[in-house]
Amino acid sequence: MSEKRDNTIVLFNQSRIRRHWDDEQEKWYFSVVDVVGVLADSTNPQAYWRKLKQRLKDEGNETVTNCHALKMPAKDGKMRLTDVADTEQLLRLIQSVPSPKAEPFKLWLAKVGYQRIEETEDPEISFDRAMQTYLKKGYSKEWINQRLKSIEVRKELTDEWDERGVKEGLEYAILTDEITKAWADKSVKDYKRFKGLKKQNLRDNMTTLELVLNMLAEASTTEISKKQKPDTFDKNVNVARKGGRVAGTARKQIESQTGENIVSPKNAEDLMLSHHKRPEIETGD
Template sequence: MKSRVKSEGGFQLSTICRQLKLEAPDGKMRETDCADTEGIFRIIQSVPSPKAEPFKRWLARVGYERVKEIEDPELATKRTRILYKAKGYSDSWIEKRMRGIAIREELTDEWKQRGVKEQRECEILTAEISKATFEMTPSEYKKFKNLKRENLRDHMDDLELIFTMLGEKVTTEISEKEKPDTFNKNKKAAKRGGGVAGKARKETEKELGRSVISKNNYLENKEAKKLN
């Protein structure tokens, strides 16, 4: 393949591939060409074989759909609903998940207004809300649910989603009211917003006599109805 790409005047695989030692069929660790998802797509696009054409057409269609969704965000919302439905999630769960996505977007937009633009800063503030709400950061929560690369919120049940929304919505309201102008002030607002949700969660747990925080995830519960 390397020779074919080179003969076609394409890019050098060495620019997107890295050699890592992986276990071979014989059990020995051998250097193997590896690439991330974007790199794999680039490699596939460069393959001149007709067998790659169906995949190339699929990539083109996905790219086209993405451009249309940028032009009309409502299309992305509809697609997300369809995907959740196809995975077996109930309509009531999907409604909460979609509302949670909207509330999250409102919060990140508010943070941008307050000068929080770096991804890492958003992650820190999100962790503050989560820790105050559930006594766990998102990364700790994922480990608790035995998740790896999956989206944590796609594996929350109704109550977990509700308290997540509450923490983020209250944080947004606090920020809009007080207009924090430093990262530390935003951090304190996030902690307070999460704290409101945390108190509500504890009161709910007292009334229900059980923990709101669940180890259940969609990977183990193949039927999303169990996440209601």
């Protein structure tokens, strides 16, 4: 786990909760003691967490086993080790705390689970939800259409990776990084830094042309993979680079004609600001 983190304290019902951003993992890690203290209304949250942690360990709870310890500022101002959990781990732990304050989280989890079941039975539901979500956020319909197409293209690519035995998670991330470097000349991490992003989704912060080239890179990778049928991870990496280079060549040709860089520092905030700008109406004298 990277030690380069932003130290931040956030408020939950007026209670302070410590959190750290891990640049390498691209995740927020929250102090478990702080969260448990809020939910349990305990005067000694450290003792409460010790007992809960031991009980969950005895039950074979993997979430507790996977919790990390990080140095965070204590009440005395010194940096001391404390257990932390990422968002997913935290939501699981919250369910183990008998507290009325945990109910909103449990309801949210149930709702998300139900939505996933609905979307599995009818994929159009997920697209409708995505369309409404992006519209509410302020994206233009033109951008949204490209973004939804990019989701389809991505799904076709991951289906092909599954067919080739590529494992979801780290291997997906490595291949995605290779595709991105091949067409954009930036790793995913560098691309996000360039746009001033942390946890945000990179594609949600691409311009329309960036989305189109990213789709071309992923679609090319899918087609090359179908033809070459790579049977090892190294061969899949090679195919990912080839697919990315197709879009990289297109990017350079467009840039040579326009004189402008396609890989842009613009992010979602800039895109929505541009969308909501309206030309001034000229009036006669």
